[in-house]
Amino acid sequence: MLSALAELKISPDEIDYIILTHIHIDHAGGTGTALRDMPWATVLAHGQALRHLIDPAKLWEASLKTLGDLALQYGRIEPVPEDRLAAATDLMTVELGGGLVLEVHLTPGHAAHHLSLFDRQNVVLIAGEAAGVCVNGAVRMATPPPLKLEETLSSIDRLISLEPETICYSHFGCYGGAVGRLRMARSKLLAWHETADAAAREGRDPEEILRLLRSEDRDLDYLDTLSKDAYRREHDLLVNTIAGLSQSARQDG
Numbered sequence: 576m577l578s579a580l581a582e583l584k585i586s587p588d589e590i591d592y593i594i595l596t597h598i599h600i601d602h603a604g605g606t607g608t609a610l611r612d613m614p615w616a617t618v619l620a621h622g623q624a625l626r627h628l629i630d631p632a633k634l635w636e637a638s639l640k641t642l643g644d645l646a647l648q649y650g651r652i653e654p655v656p657e658d659r660l661a662a663a664t665d666l667m668t669v670e671l672g673g674g675l676v677l678e679v680h681l682t683p684g685h686a687a688h689h690l691s692l693f694d695r696q697n698v699v700l701i702a703g704e705a706a707g708v709c710v711n712g713a714v715r716m717a718t719p720p721p722l723k724l725e726e727t728l729s730s731i732d733r734l735i736s737l738e739p740e741t742i743c744y745s746h747f748g749c750y751g752g753a754v755g756r757l758r759m760a761r762s763k764l765l766a767w768h769e770t771a772d773a774a775a776r777e778g779r780d781p782e783e784i785l786r787l788l789r790s791e792d793r794d795l796d797y798l799d800t801l802s803k804d805a806y807r808r809e810h811d812l813l814v815n816t817i818a819g820l821s822q823s824a825r826q827d828g
């Protein structure tokens with residue numbers, strides 16, 4: 576982030592806000608560290624997430640449990656001082672100067688404390704992970720347990736109702752045709768859920784379910800283009816996504 580700012584010739588002490596779509600380690604783990612270079616920045620995050628930023632012990636434990644070695648690669652999470660934090664509330668607006676205004680839209684699903692940002696004037700949606708993860712144009716879902724399917728679908732519907740033109744994925748990049756991409760994410764979530772849930776009820780393990788999803792969704796061919804390390808990371812995150820998608824089968828069975 577700091578090197579990206581340097582490329583843009585923006586000094587870290589000009590930063591007013593760090594807005595977190597959610598507090599998973601790959602999004603928010605470096606916040607406390609970054610603040611040391613950004614003396615005037617306020618951190619905005621969902622109200623329920625604030626205490627975990629102030630005291631990241633639980634967040635670190637959960638990251639280690641879910642991500643294992645990957646969490647160690649990110650490194651320990653430094654706390655965020657309480658006086659640097661503010662709660663982001665639904666529909667609040669953040670003025671960034673130069674006429675740029677971002678609206679906060681709470682979009683629980685990928686995480687209970689997830690939010691998305693909408694720049695109404697430029698019709699740009701910063702989706703976070705509400706509409707999945709996009710690798711070179713191909714989209715996969717990101718539904719770690721505990722998955723609340725209805726809530727996740729409602730969040731996507733809400734983003735569709737904003738009628739964005741451009742969608743920016745936290746992972747990775749900005750694309751036109753945002754509403755079409757959101758509708759596609761909605762159908763994909765339903766299709767993946769149907770496949771994973773049915774397969775889990777038949778006693779299939781996550782690896783088998785991943786193979787099934789790969790045979791049904793050509794978007795997952797992106798896995799073949801990755802380096803060994805990137806593949807490992809995506810594989811593990813997909814297994815976690817499948818755990819979310821098949822949780823009700825596992826609970827019933």
Ligand SMILES: [Zn+2]
Nearest residue numbers: 597599685704
């Ligand atoms: Zn996340």
